[in-house]
Amino acid sequence: MNTPTRHHCIRTMKKLLETIEKALHAEGYPSRPEGLYEPVDYVLSSGGKRVRPMLMLLSYKLYRDDVDAILPAAVGLETYHNHTLLHDDLMDRADMRHGRPTVHRRWDDNTAILSGDAMLVMAFRRVMRAGCANRERLLSLFARTAEEVCQGQQYDVNFERRTDVSEAEYLEMIRLKTSVLLACAAAMGAIGAGAPEAEVRSLYRFAECLGLAFQIEDDYLDVYGDAAVFGKRIGGDILCGKKTFLLVGALARADEATRRELLACLADGEMAAEEKIARVTSVYDRLGMAACCRAQIETYHAEARALLDALPVAEARKAPLRAFAESLSGRKS
């Protein structure tokens, strides 16, 4: 991509992000009842990359330029995503999100439950306000996806108690928990713009692949990342015994002795954090998990690229979506 096109893409992305931020706060919130909408505003003001609304608008812009028509749906999807963060943080008893106390820490558990419920309802109401084509289809894809995300979250919870999770099960869990929402975003953009069915399906799978790659990269960076760049403490997943792609893959690949060593190490409540991270990482190293992750990530990226390449839309229209997809995987290892 030559320099002007690259600048054009960055400008397009920046403008869309501004449009989304403005729309997210354009409506304001009722001042009453006290306590219901403050947490909603708090959560939706905490920034983030707005990946889902960006994907929806960039996908819409493959076909049409009047993004205002689908903007309420983009805001609705972001509202939905933040509802899941709010309730997931409560369930995980997480203290911080985007550098600020989580809602149940800043307020209390009941506020988190009720404001989260309100956000889920508001998400539907916002999607319903879209002025684009095929609103009923948008809504029905969104609703199906929201149920799938609940399924993914439940699988994640169930995996905590299991040591026999297969790679296929793990991939299906992250697909449901995080990737289908990205896929839904991209497909909604195409549906709202009136794209042909085959292209809607391509864009769905395109974003699903991006989501799968992103999630595995997240697991990878927790072990092999640069803490300063990654923005999280290295080894956090190891310390909390999270079923990541590395752990699931290592348990599947290891011989029985290594498997026992790995599980004993993770279950050891006495072991110092640094030692635990070092020992688990050394098992991952022995089993070649870093290369295995990178190969899996590259497989998904290649599939995503191929789908976007094959999409019968002018290359100039694809450039911003392509640039955005690349920016998602640009995190330093």
Add this chain to the structure above:
Amino acid sequence: MNTPTRHHCIRTMKKLLETIEKALHAEGYPSRPEGLYEPVDYVLSSGGKRVRPMLMLLSYKLYRDDVDAILPAAVGLETYHNHTLLHDDLMDRADMRHGRPTVHRRWDDNTAILSGDAMLVMAFRRVMRAGCANRERLLSLFARTAEEVCQGQQYDVNFERRTDVSEAEYLEMIRLKTSVLLACAAAMGAIGAGAPEAEVRSLYRFAECLGLAFQIEDDYLDVYGDAAVFGKRIGGDILCGKKTFLLVGALARADEATRRELLACLADGEMAAEEKIARVTSVYDRLGMAACCRAQIETYHAEARALLDALPVAEARKAPLRAFAESLSGRKS
């Protein structure tokens, strides 16, 4: 109403209730992921009077007989109602519901949060499956109502910390927390049947009045009811210091000394339950709160009756809805 008509109404109500129960369980639930749908099935199997779907179908039957067309929406509204019970029970730390342990007691808090979220999504999906007229209007009324119910719940929470709640504020809280959902049910039935706008509005207010009367009667029966008939322990609201219509009304009517006496009595953690109930009841008696409740209930019933009387629909078609409305207020004091 003569005997054959009465029998006809009872038969109609019984048949509709069977239709609803069957539809609630017709679809079945995915077996996986384990743990997500069991609580949903558990909650939706626990019986109850199915007041909201009954109101929707009876309202629809004022105009049309093909209730199957709107049945998914009726099931959706019942699913939504049970979502609110599930999350409210969690927030109130209630142990029992319909004679069975609540979801967070039988499973755990996180299961209650996530299954409750799934039910809210499923409620939307079920309403979307209605095959009747004006589906988009149904959905948008349902979504608006669901947000209002969150507002009502938040007002209720906020009232716990206040001693200066006015009667008007109390009535607005119960309107939002419980009555708008009954109103929504009746209006959805009319909308789905293609009723004229003015009649939709009449039926909305009709059911809203029923809901308001029912809620005040609930408060009344907690103090003046017959425990055996009411099915709850008398004085429960007094013991937990709940802001009921009686308490709010008594605090508004009392002179300063009585007000202080009432608040001190309710705040007294040492006082025996029987004494507390007796003393608060004696204040209510002195202030004439029983008559005051009965008058307010009758006002709402009269408004509901007048609205149904004035509805330009054949009397024979109104009879089942009228009988159902009467059955809602038939509880013995």
